[in-house]
Amino acid sequence: MTRSSPGRKGDFPGASSALAVCAHPDDESFGLGAVLNHLVLSGVRVSVLCFTAGEASTLSPSDQLGSIRAAELRTAAGELGIESVHLGDHPDGALGEIPLDRLSREVAAMIETVGADFMVVFDEGGVTGHPDHRRATEAALSGMPDVPVLGWCLPSRLGEQLNEEFGTSFVGRDDSEIDMFVAVDRTAQRRAIACHASQSLDNPVLWRRLELLGDHEALRWLRPPGDG
Ligand SMILES: [Zn+2]
Numbered sequence: 001m002t003r004s005s006p007g008r009k010g011d012f013p014g015a016s017s018a019l020a021v022c023a024h025p026d027d028e029s030f031g032l033g034a035v036l037n038h039l040v041l042s043g044v045r046v047s048v049l050c051f052t053a054g055e056a057s058t059l060s061p062s063d064q065l066g067s068i069r070a071a072e073l074r075t076a077a078g079e080l081g082i083e084s085v086h087l088g089d090h091p092d093g094a095l096g097e098i099p100l101d102r103l104s105r106e107v108a109a110m111i112e113t114v115g116a117d118f119m120v121v122f123d124e125g126g127v128t129g130h131p132d133h134r135r136a137t138e139a140a141l142s143g144m145p146d147v148p149v150l151g152w153c154l155p156s157r158l159g160e161q162l163n164e165e166f167g168t169s170f171v172g173r174d175d176s177e178i179d180m181f182v183a184v185d186r187t188a189q190r191r192a193i194a195c196h197a198s199q200s201l202d203n204p205v206l207w208r209r210l211e212l213l214g215d216h217e218a219l220r221w222l223r224p225p226g227d228g
Contacts, residue, residue: 017045019116021107021140023095023132024054025073025087026196030206031127032120032152033080033189035217038182039120040081047084047114048077049107051136056092060198066092068198076195080188086110095135100142103135107143116147123153124222125171141222149223153178158212166205173220180219186210 018039020032028036028048036046050073055066062068070087077085088106090098111119121140126133140149159172189210193200200206221227 015044015117017047017114017116018118018120019107019111019114020046020048020082020120021051021110021136021143022048022122023051023130023136024057024092025050025069026054026076026193026199027122027133027136028073028082029076029080029189029192029196030200030203031122033076033192034184034186035120035152035182035219036082037080037188037192038184038217041185045114046080046082046120047086047110047116048073048082049086049088049110051088051090051095051098051103051106051139052092052132053087053089054092054199057199059202065198069196072196072198076192079192079195084114086113093132095132098135100135100139103139104143107139111144111147118148118150118225119143120150120152121222123151123171123173123220127152127154127171129169129171137222147223148221148225148227151220151222153218153220154209154213155218158209161212162205162209165208168205173218178218178220179224181216182219183215184217186215 039046053066054069119140121137122133154172156172159170162168162170
């Protein structure tokens with residue numbers, strides 16, 4: 001396990017471009033935001049592939065929610081220093097019903113387009129336990145077999161604490177399964193979260209998670225470099 005400082009050059013040696021693969025607008029900010037901005041500060045170009053417009057969220061329900069959240073995603077990505085965003089039109093809440101090879105092909109095409117050296121995704125359990133999160137990660141892992149995949153994860157003691165406090169379904173990892181604790185600056189992430197106003201204004205679980213995480217994020221290689 002290694003520890004590093006914010007945006008230190010050489011955290012990801014040889015990497016110049018990363019692709020984040022996620023399910024919903026806000027995953028790139030609420031979940032991956034500090035890590036993605038850390039990569040940007042480290043000199044890595046970061047792009048995002050988001051499979052759905054998040055139209056099924058129970059927070060701020062509206063007929064227009066998909067287009068509202070698509071716009072929020074683009075503004076938030078700007079705050080994080082993300083270079084390009086591709087938003088898919090798959091159904092929010094039903095990503096598991098879309099054939100995996102279709103999602104995988106979209107991942108592969110985006111990797112080609114942005115020249116990604118590695119991917120960043122939610123951990124295999126989906127972190128919050130949302131099935132769409134697990135499906136997005138599954139698509140990333142099957143998208144391009146020789147591209148390393150870095151998983152954002154929660155230490156299990158922290159996930160258990162959130163589940164106790166809020167009755168949530170976080171899926172954490174023991175320290176022995178975590179490859180890196182990265183020291184992050186959450187300034188840009190907090191700005192990006194604010195862009196997702198439809199989802200962040202009444203979201204006590206999010207704020208509590210960030211409070212418990214403090215200035216570190218945990219990462220594990222789902223497919224390590226050189227393992228392709
Ligand atoms: Zn999500």
